[in-house]
Amino acid sequence: MELQEQIVVITGAGQGIGRSIAEAFAREGSAVVVNDLHAESAQASTELIRAAGGRAVAAPADVGDRAQVEAMFAAAKAEFGAVTTLVNNAGYVPYHPAADYPPDIWDRTLATNLTGVFHCSQVAIQHMTERGGGSIVTIASVHASATLPGTLAYAATKAGVVSMTRTMALELGERSIRVNCVSPGAIATDGLKAYFDSLPDDERAAAHTTLMSWHPLGRFGKPEDIADVVVYLCTERAAFINGANIVADGGMLARLF
Numbered sequence: 001m002e003l004q005e006q007i008v009v010i011t012g013a014g015q016g017i018g019r020s021i022a023e024a025f026a027r028e029g030s031a032v033v034v035n036d037l038h039a040e041s042a043q044a045s046t047e048l049i050r051a052a053g054g055r056a057v058a059a060p061a062d063v064g065d066r067a068q069v070e071a072m073f074a075a076a077k078a079e080f081g082a083v084t085t086l087v088n089n090a091g092y093v094p095y096h097p098a099a100d101y102p103p104d105i106w107d108r109t110l111a112t113n114l115t116g117v118f119h120c121s122q123v124a125i126q127h128m129t130e131r132g133g134g135s136i137v138t139i140a141s142v143h144a145s146a147t148l149p150g151t152l153a154y155a156a157t158k159a160g161v162v163s164m165t166r167t168m169a170l171e172l173g174e175r176s177i178r179v180n181c182v183s184p185g186a187i188a189t190d191g192l193k194a195y196f197d198s199l200p201d202d203e204r205a206a207a208h209t210t211l212m213s214w215h216p217l218g219r220f221g222k223p224e225d226i227a228d229v230v231v232y233l234c235t236e237r238a239a240f241i242n243g244a245n246i247v248a249d250g251g252m253l254a255r256l257f
């Protein structure tokens with residue numbers, strides 16, 4: 001167990017990559033604050049962690065709502081003490097063509113994926129300053145670097161959080177707060193299933209085959225592949241990694257054609 005002193009808030013941890021990250025921190029002995037928009041899924045992840053002997057509390061909140069974020073961090077502090085670690089994982093992934101992009105979906109995507117990172121990070125910085133240091137990891141995406149049709153708002157937010165990571169890393173080093181991000185490729189979660197489900201029936205199988213063919217390792221990622229990177233970034237072994245964007249995509253972005 002490497003992270004027994006850490007008190008970690010993980011957003012969007014009710015399923016998928018976030019749940020896997022929450023379970024990984026709990027296995028390392030951290031106290032885990034399991035955020036999600038959906039109270040039932042936050043509770044379900046919390047119960048899984050407790051059943052395995054870990055420490056966790058459910059913290060339902062919308063990361064795009066400042067008041068809810070502040071209340072969540074206050075509750076975390078009351079339960080475990082000031083937060084040492086934040087994993088910005090919550091994400092919303094809609095698909096629409098740019099020319100017809102619905103403005104309300106644009107607003108919701110930015111509120112969750114970009115402003116949510118701002119709210120959670122800014123409140124977490126107060127806690128980490130009080131603790132004398134900390135670590136922030138944001139789950140970006142390969143869409144920050146190269147993208148696909150239909151992802152106008154999503155790709156913009158992911159490029160945005162990579163940029164926010166650099167700025168925060170530059171400013172917060174003097175407080176011993178390291179700030180990094182991880183850019184997953186295709187990870188087998190309900191989020192990836194929703195992408196395939198969004199395609200017309202006659203395109204789905206071909207899209208699956210194409211996406212798989214872009215992976216030199218011959219498989220999609222597992223949530224645990226990302227959780228391992230995030231946990232590593234929050235250990236002392238990563239003490240000199242700051243302002244980095246770690247790509248964990250099985251080699252997908254290495255391809256030109």
Ligand SMILES: NC(=O)c1ccc[n+]([C@@H]2O[C@H](COP(=O)([O-])OP(=O)(O)OC[C@H]3O[C@@H](n4cnc5c(N)ncnc54)[C@H](O)[C@@H]3O)[C@@H](O)[C@H]2O)c1
Pocket residue numbers: 011012013014015016017018035036037038041061062063064088089090091092093112116139140141142183184185186187188189190191192
């Ligand atoms: N799965 C992939 O292939 C993949 C690839 C690259 C990046 N990512 C990123 O990884 C993260 C997790 O992806 P996933 O596939 O596990 O997604 P997912 O859709 O399975 O889970 C996302 C979770 O975030 C929660 N959430 C959504 N909006 C929220 C809000 N406003 N406040 C709090 N919680 C909210 C959802 O309820 C859900 O439980 C996302 O940021 C996503 O963009 C995923």
